[in-house]
Structure formats: C-alpha cells, structure tokens
Amino acid sequence: MLESYFAAHSWTHERQDDEVVAHVKGSWTEYELRALWREEDSVLQFLAFPDIRVTDERRSAVYEAMGLVNEQLWVGHFELWSSSGILLYRHAALIDADDGGTLSLAAAELLIESAIDECERFYPVFQFVMWGGKTPKEALAAALTETQGEA
Numbered sequence: 001m002l003e004s005y006f007a008a009h010s011w012t013h014e015r016q017d018d019e020v021v022a023h024v025k026g027s028w029t030e031y032e033l034r035a036l037w038r039e040e041d042s043v044l045q046f047l048a049f050p051d052i053r054v055t056d057e058r059r060s061a062v063y064e065a066m067g068l069v070n071e072q073l074w075v076g077h078f079e080l081w082s083s084s085g086i087l088l089y090r091h092a093a094l095i096d097a098d099d100g101g102t103l104s105l106a107a108a109e110l111l112i113e114s115a116i117d118e119c120e121r122f123y124p125v126f127q128f129v130m131w132g133g134k135t136p137k138e139a140l141a142a143a144l145t146e147t148q149g150e151a
Contacts, residue, residue, distance in 0.1 A: 001108040002035050024116065026050075028123040031116060044093045044103060048115040050123050052087040054080055058130050062087070065129045065136035069122045072140075075114060078122065087126060089115050 006013040006022045013022035018037040023030055032049040054062045062080060066087075070077045076091030093111055095103060103111075121143070128139035 001103045001105055002112070005105065005108050005112060006033075026116060026120050026123075028120060028127075031119060033112065033115065042095050044095055044111075046091045046093070046111050046115055048089040048119050050087065050089070050119045050126075052123075052126050052130075054085040054087055054126075054130065056085070059085070061129050061136055062126060065125050065139055068136055068140045069125055072122075073118060076118060078118075089119050091115060 002020050002022075003013060003015060006020070009024070011022045011024050013020060015021075018039070020035045022033045024033060025031075029051045031051070034047040034049070036045045036047075037043075038045065059080070066078045066080060076089055078087060078089050080087050091111060091114070093103065093107065124143040125136075125139045128134040128142055129136055132139070134142060
C-alpha cells in the first residue's frame with residue numbers, strides 16, 4: 001500500500017525485498033522515507049530521514065532538543081544514530097496477520113503524512129540548535145512560535 005501512495009504522489013521510490021524507499025521534497029529539505037517489514041513480529045517500521053547529520057560537538061545539545069521535541073509527540077519519536085550522527089523520525093505500526101496482514105490505504109497515508117508533518121514541524125528546532133546558536137529550549141520555542149504564526 002505504501003508503494004501505491006508513493007506512486008499516486010509521483011514520488012520516486014523503489015522496493016527491495018521487505019523494504020521500500022521513497023524520496024520527497026519538503027519545505028526545509030528532501031526526506032528519505034524508508035519502510036521495513038519485519039514478518040516475525042508483524043511490524044512495519046517507518047523511518048523519515050530529514051537530511052540532518054549531527055556533529056560530535058553538537059550532540060549533547062541535539063539530544064536535549066530531541067527530548068523536548070519528543071515530549072510534544074503523540075506517536076513516533078526522533079532519535080539520533082550514535083554511529084553516524086544521523087537524525088531521524090521513527091514510527092512503527094503493528095499489522096494484524098489475522099486481519100489479512102496488510103496496511104490499509106488510510107493507515108499508510110496516516111503513517112507517511114504524520115512522519116513528514118513532524119519532520120517539517122521540528123526541523124527548525126534542530127537547525128536552530130546546530131547552526132543558529134540557540135539553546136534547545138529557545139529553539140523549540142522559536143520553532144513552535146513560527147509554526148503558530150503560519151496558521
């Protein structure tokens with residue numbers, strides 16, 4: 001179902017075994033969207049990479065910012081891969097095998113759009129912390145204020 005959604009939006013995507021990867025242009029950056037199916041657990045893991053690589057010098061501040069950002073989220077979370085410094089948004093969906101073991105179009109849409117929306121909403125926080133000289137609290141306040149001003 002994810003591939004159908006990607007194709008309907010004319011997003012470049014490819015499938016390999018139990019993984020689908022797509023690329024979409026956001027307001028701030030291009031996102032790599034990656035879905036991985038884990039058969040033995042009936043879990044679809046969905047990752048959105050907002051093209052942010054955190055330097056060693058900024059990791060502590062970014063970890064603090066992630067904690068503040070994750071407090072704002074109802075589903076999914078941001079994390080930082082320690083080996084590469086890559087920041088990402090991760091969410092997972094349990095797929096009931098008794099229900100046919102497939103993801104509905106509505107569920108696929110919700111999974112994809114919520115990941116992109118959260119990346120778009122909080123991308124400025126991480127940029128403010130890494131490049132704008134703001135503390136994590138200042139960055140979150142600034143990003144949420146800007147978001148409210150756009151409504």
